Amino acid sequence: MAPEQWDRITHGVPTCICPDSVDTEQPATGLGNEIWALAGYLISAHSMNMPLCLPPFTTNVHSGPESSLVPFEELFDAGLFIAGMSSVGVKVMHR
Secondary structure (H helix, E strand, O other): OOHHHEOOEEOOEEOOEOOOOOOOOOOOOHHHHHHHHHHHHHHHHHHOOOOEEOOOEEOOOOOOOOOOEEOHHHHOOHHHHHHHHHHOOOOEEOO
């Protein structure tokens, strides 16, 4: 995992995984690929026993070179998602 994906660090030890976005850094990824990236972050967080900060998604508008970030809460019910992940032992938190 890239160092920029560690957000909170205590005494040199990362305390949570907080990706800048779930964009897979490819020009045309789409929501489906970003959901798969989110699944990978969830697996990593669970296996490392660390919380995952809910990452933003990207717009991936193909009409221009720029994408903008879309907060998780604009696409999904964050509270329901956090509760669901908690029920299977995965720690997730708001940004």
